[in-house]
């Protein structure tokens with residue numbers, strides 16, 4: 373393995389390994405690193421390494437250190453409760469747990485879909501190391517500039533999310549020779565530096581102070597919390613914040629619904645929390661190394677009775693949630709949500725979990741409910757879609773395959789096959805159905 377560079381993504385390191393090792397193909401490089409071909413390649417984390425690779429890597433760098441210093445863990449896990457934070461650290465280093473199950477990963481907006489780079493960092497890296505690499509800090513959600521050079525980050529054509537098809541895309545091959553575009557807006561620079569500092573701060577593994585308490589404390593110094601501490605002006609806060617970030621050209625500004633959930637302690641998403649705290653004028657250390665007392669925490673927790681005294685505006689909540697809701701439901705349905713790309717049946721339980729909704733909330737949200745119903749299907753129908761997806765995936769790989777390969781990656785059991793066949797035709801053409809049926813018979 374080559375030496376890993378400062379702030380380099382593990383994915384980038386593996387890409388360089390592929391280039392330097394003399395592996396002739398992706399397949400060969402991937403086989404040396406990962407377990408089986410259905411394993412996903414994670415761009416933000418490590419992925420499911422095989423024992424040999426894990427052992428070798430652990431001898432050079434401890435896996436915990438790798439997760440902390442070379443993956444996006446400090447972003448996604450920054451504000452989750454202590455026990456979950458520790459658990460996520462373990463899972464990301466030692467097994468193949470899907471990151472979506474460990475902490476909130478919001479759908480990506482324009483401006484955060486592709487891996488980014490700074491033209492001047494590229495220049496520096498080439499001078500210092502002889503090659504460019506993917507930096508973590510350039511991939512932070514909502515980060516628009518390089519804080520070191522105060523210039524705009526450039527997008528490549530390499531998708532930032534983990535993909536179903538395996539490609540190692542070394543930075544050297546995907547960045548062009550762009551001129552740096554400098555940014556002068558002091559607020560934009562200040563905000564980027566803020567994200568940078570929060571991301572860089574050591575992770576808190578001792579104290580378990582809820583982020584909702586920390587933000588409550590920050591808010592208590594502003595006009596958004598009544599002096600009694602018993603009610604906050606969330607709508608006004610969200611409007612003011614939206615206007616503030618809108619004028620800065622931030623690609624995704626937290627919605628009133630997200631803000632509400634964060635303040636009530638049911639969402640702990642990095643980018644939205646940083647927006648709230650920066651807007652409130654809180655110092656980065658307040659977020660990353662809070663010194664709140666037990667009493668202050670209790671004060672915030674007591675304030676939660678507000679939740680019941682302020683009636684929920686269902687109409688607004690429904691309207692605000694619908695676009696993100698549709699995105700999530702569609703991504704579950706077509707498989708883009710899944711690290712391995714497999715389409716899934718949209719179940720109520722899954723939707724509630726992914727959207728962080730409370731029990732039966734959907735009943736009060738007709739727009740979201742309609743979206744949910746549009747994607748609802750029977751089990752045989754979802755099996756049919758999985759089989760077609762698996763068939764096409766294997767066909768794309770271009771090697772001979774048999775029925776068991778389809779079964780393995782689609783996860784559909786043999787006993788369910790007869791039920792599946794009649795549904796195939798609704799989701800693909802007759803030719804494909806014919807070929808699939810032919811395979812099943814064999």
Ligand SMILES: [Zn+2]
Pocket residue numbers: 490491492493494518519520521522
């Ligand atoms: Zn730079």
